Amino acid sequence: MDKTKSTKDLILDAAEKLFAIRGFYGVSIRQITTEAGVDPALASYHFGKKQDIFNAVMLRRAEILNRERIQMLDDCIRRAKPNPAPLHEIIDAFTHALLNRSNKGGEGWKSYFAIIAQINNHPELGGVIMTQYFDPLAKKFIAAIQATMPGSQAEDLYWCYHFLSGALTLTFSGTERISNLSGGLCHAKNLDAVHERLVPFITAGFEAFKNPS
Structure with a gap:
């Protein structure tokens, strides 16, 4: 995990990487948070649903x-x-x-x-x-x-x-x-x-x- 980045940026960076490889429908929130190295609950806390994460990306x-x-x-x-x-x-x-x-x-x-x-x-x-x-x-x-x-x-x-x-x-x-x-x-x-x-x-x-x- 990059400790210089905020949790939100870590989630967005991970989502961006995975969406680029697998597309919107091929990625789950859990995969995003695993890639980001953060608790899955933080994705919902900061963004909401997967569509909200995608919109933020x-x-x-x-x-x-x-x-x-x-x-x-x-x-x-x-x-x-x-x-x-x-x-x-x-x-x-x-x-x-x-x-x-x-x-x-x-x-x-x-x-x-x-x-x-x-x-x-x-x-x-x-x-x-x-x-x-x-x-x-x-x-x-x-x-x-x-x-x-x-x-x-x-x-x-x-x-x-x-x-x-x-x-x-x-x-x-x-x-x-x-x-x-x-x-x-x-x-x-x-x-x-x-x-x-x-x-x-x-x-x-x-x-x-x-x-x-």
Whole structure:
């Protein structure tokens, strides 16, 4: 047990690790508290039910991510005034914090992104949880893109965002799919290589729907 951490953080760290490996339905409160090295009663005392622990896991890092991404977006909008922010800078603001946290933030962030990847692809949990924690942020970014692409159709931009979300989900899923597919030429853990390519790729996808005839 890490004595420098609070009981609540120990429980959240353990839950995050186990949810990333086994998914929400594959983990019990007792398994979480055993991993955390605390009495099972403390999980109920601090959080309540397993769903409450999961919500706390989601919220803890979502607040950090959303704050960093909004700050980057606001910065690029401010720099560009009185013109709209460049599209590639908006996309970078949306993706950079995730790449940076996954690359340098430690195993907890990697576990968190693995949970996001699972949830984003879950027919029951995805719509509810992603809507709850990330829709206000997503709509702010889509509004900024609309300002940069005034001739575009809202329907196209929402689809483009959907595809962006899918690309991020696969990138942070923790699988070695790209490593295996490329025969080792590309490595899933090489997030610097991801960042070099992800923003230009996504930017080009949005630009394909700019000022449609």
